[in-house]
Amino acid sequence: MxxxxxxxxxAITIALGGLCGSALALQPVAQSLQNKPAFNATAALETAEGRFAADGRATTLYQPGFRARVRGSAEAMAREFMAERAAQLGIASSPATLTTAHQRNDGGFSVVRFQQALDGVPVYGSDIAVSVKPDGEVIFVSSEARPSIDAIPVQPARTADDVRKQVVQAFGMPAASDVLAPKLMVYADAQPTRLAWVYVIRDAQKAGEWELVADAGTGELIDFRNTEYYxxxxxxxxxxxxxxxxxxxxxxxxxxxxxxxxxxxxxxxxxxxxxxxxxxxxxxxxxxxxxxxxxxxxxxxxxxxxxxxxxxxxxxxxxxxxxxxxxxxxxxxxxxxxxxxxxxxxxxxxxxxxxxxxxxxxxxxxxxxxxxxxxxxxxxxxxxxxxxxxxxxxxxxxxxxxxxxxxxxxxxxxxxxxxxxxxxxxxxxxxxxxxxxxxxxxxxxxxxxxxxxxxxxxxxxxxxxxxxxxxxxxxxxxxxxxxxxxxxxxxxxxxxxxxxxxxxxxxxxxxxxxxxxxxxxxxxxxxxxxxxxxxxxxxxxxxxxxxxxxxxxxxxxxxxxxxxxxxxxxx
Ligand SMILES: [Zn+2]
Incomplete structure (x- = not known):
């Protein structure tokens, strides 16, 4: 140097003007907006068997008591479990199908993760992790399956770009950039089921990285959460x-x-x-x-x-x-x-x-x-x-x-x-x-x-x-x-x-x-x-x-x- x-x-006068004019605008978004609790955060019933929601569906099974009849791939055995226990997980009558989203093998067991999908469009938040041993015994199940999904059409009325303009404005971050490409998803956290564009955005000038869920037809902001972790x-x-x-x-x-x-x-x-x-x-x-x-x-x-x-x-x-x-x-x-x-x-x-x-x-x-x-x-x-x-x-x-x-x-x-x-x-x-x-x-x-x-x-x-x-x-x-x-x-x-x-x-x-x-x-x-x-x-x-x-x-x-x-x- x-x-x-x-x-x-x-620019000092600008700073002073900003301070006097709008103290609210200085509030960090991440602090003024709280994430809502996770979909299955509260259990109506917890037993030695697992956790259960108010409608009786299992959200976690500590001891599923299930062994696949045929020894096969981890995915095949996990799918056998899902087919047999669909009612217990609250998805027996769901129009959604299960796609395999992820699998990991840590030696003693594999974790197979399924996602619900409607005509190939994934259901927002749905994630069912089935942990299975090589001998077919399922040792743990953790489910974020959405129990109430309507069979809605999955062709979006508006493009992701079109809806995006509306929703970043509504969220108060018009200058935000996309962290991930927008995804078309089925939103079934609330009724009725809606087709949605899901964005992950961040504004370098503001705190947080935000997932925004917007109705793919009306453009209405229907859900959001901060996806950033310290x-x-x-x-x-x-x-x-x-x-x-x-x-x-x-x-x-x-x-x-x-x-x-x-x-x-x-x-x-x-x-x-x-x-x-x-x-x-x-x-x-x-x-x-x-x-x-x-x-x-x-x-x-x-x-x-x-x-x-x-x-x-x-x-x-x-x-x-x-x-x-x-x-x-x-x-x-x-x-x-x-x-x-x-x-x-x-x-x-x-x-x-x-x-x-x-x-x-x-x-x-x-x-x-x-x-x-x-x-x-x-x-x-x-x-x-x-x-x-x-x-x-x-x-x-x-x-x-x-x-x-x-x-x-x-x-x-x-x-x-x-x-x-x-x-x-x-x-x-x-x-x-x-x-x-x-x-x-x-x-x-x-x-x-x-x-x-x-x-x-x-x-x-x-x-x-x-x-x-x-x-x-x-x-x-x-x-x-x-x-x-x-x-x-x-x-x-x-x-x-x-x-x-x-x-x-x-x-x-x-x-x-x-x-x-x-x-x-x-x-x-x-x-x-x-x-x-x-x-x-x-x-x-x-x-x-x-x-x-x-x-x-x-x-x-x-x-x-x-x-x-x-x-x-x-x-
Ligand atoms: Zn100096």
Whole structure:
């Protein structure tokens, strides 16, 4: 990142307008729409034999007590069971036939799955799993058979495309794309039986992946459900960056960018981590979770630069692979957001979009730059020199702009480079918290440990307060000036620790607005800390950092316990 990272403010008024105008529109669809219970979720009767619905049909048989008369294929033996027990499963008089949908063989037994169909058109939700041993004994049956199916014609009155336009509009996701091709199905979850088009859609801007069931004649939306699941995945990442974990300088031990190539030294610094609450849908895994969400909107796009969607939850690759940066960013944003929101208990989430901080791991036209866009609440990372998305300092700096924006409801200030300083503060706070550097190391005071301080870019520092003074001598340009803010607050960080300082930073910034200077923000932080139960020792440490190590000249708030200690208040 030879050029300093920037923040895009162009669309901030749009964000504010959206917030004031329609709070409802910001509700995540997945949270406002609940899936209805599964068709056979409640049993009217449960016995040692199995579970039974209110009409008496079996939905599960624990001990079917059935053995095929003729030893044959698993499917043939399962079909023999189905023919003999159709009445028990409530489908004896059904006009639907059974098609074999799936079969697996795990050695000791096979599971044969049947689907009901009407003239070849499958019945929505119907799934009957018959588990049979090689000797013909049926050991378990689990049935989602639909018991009430009318013999309706199965020629759709309207095309899938025609109905789709109507139904995505009705569902409130007109911009959604299809995850799977639409399917013609018979819908018999309710009476009367209807011919339906079934769509699986997702809108990259909204949470969830949705299955929509629409009447193939009228286009009416008759059912829907969220088909997305959160699971944990794994990945190899740099955390926070390879030079920090190696306690090394750029260029030593193969620790160079070398045009994004792998080296034994860099591979040796990879750490295996759990990717928490990623999404499993339609047979792939996506970097989409409650706190972070990978999205490929900025060039370079598509192909290797698209967000990875592996078929297994293991995203592990080495850093030369373009699919490395996605999980690297996901891991770090997820970790930081959980820390701030859950560990510290300070709610700070994007203002304009629900469902995780949006990031594009390969953006900015591939240039050596990164950004946070306040209008769309999106982060994008370029890749000149060291890929920006390989360095936690860059990732957490850009996220820091977001935190500043969100905690002020869009009232982020760049006066005196305040927001640059906020980004540098949160990145430095995290890097130091990993415990690799000590105050004796020059790197203790570095920003952009891997992306900067090399031949591509000099990086920044967090001891900028030494040799500078506020307000007249903090440097020129927002990035130089921001270093003063980060440096002063990192002095306080040493005194009161990461948890207390990160929390005070957020609580204080929350009280500020769009033209806040560094001094205004410092005063807000010390006031916020005093009002939030910080001890006299902590307040005095903040005051010392702001007024002695730095020259903000803040007014130290009067503390009840300070007054009490000095005997000014009678018990
Ligand atoms: Zn910045």
């Amino acid at each position: 030879s050029k300093p990272s920037i923040i895009l403010l162009a 699971v944990d995945g794994t990945a190899t990442v740099f955390d926070p960056d390879p030079l920090t974990t190696a306690r090394a300088t750029y260029g030593s031990g193969g620790l160079t960018d070398a045009s994004d190539a792998d080296s034994a030294g860099l591979t040796g610094q990879l750490i295996s981590v759990t990717l928490r609450d990623i999404t499993q849908s339609a047979g792939v895994y996506r970097l989409e979770g409650p706190w972070a969400r990978c999205q490929d909107w900025a060039a370079p796009s598509g192909g290797v630069n698209d967000c990875p969607t592996p078929a297994t939850p293991d995203f592990s690759v080495t850093r030369a692979n373009q699919k490395f940066e996605g999980p690297n960013v996901y891991h770090l944003i997820d970790k930081q957001m959980r820390y701030l929101n859950q560990t510290l208990g300070v709610t700070v989430v994007p203002n304009t979009v629900a469902g995780g901080v949006r990031f594009d791991p390969h953006g900015f036209n591939g240039d050596d730059n990164s950004s946070f866009s306040s209008g769309s609440d999106q982060l994008q990372f370029g890749e000149g020199g060291v890929d920006d998305a390989e360095d936690a300092d860059v990732i957490l700096h850009e996220l820091g702009h977001g935190l500043h924006d969100w905690i002020t409801n869009g009232g982020l200030s760049q006066n005196e480079g305040l927001s640059e300083g906020v980004g540098d503060y949160f990145a430095s706070s995290y890097n130091r918290s990993t415990g690799h550097w000590t105050p004796a190391d020059p790197q203790w005071f570095w920003m952009f440990h891997w992306d900067g301080h090399n031949q591509y870019w000099g990086g920044r520092v967090t001891n900028w307060n030494i040799g500078h003074s506020y307000p007249g001598n903090i440097g020129s340009g927002i990035h130089d000036q921001g270093q003063y803010w980060a440096s002063c607050n990192m002095v306080a960080w040493v005194a009161i620790g990461r948890d207390a300082m990160d929390k005070a930073m957020l609580l204080g910034l929350a009280m500020t607005s769009g033209s806040a200077s560094q001094k205004v923000a410092a005063q807000a932080i010390i006031n916020a800390a005093a009002a939030s139960g910080y001890s006299a020792t902590q307040i005095n440490a903040l005051a010392s950092a702001y007024n002695t190590s730095c020259s903000y000249n803040v007014t130290v708030p009067a503390l009840p316990d300070l007054i009490f200690k000095h005997g000014f208040e009678n018990p």
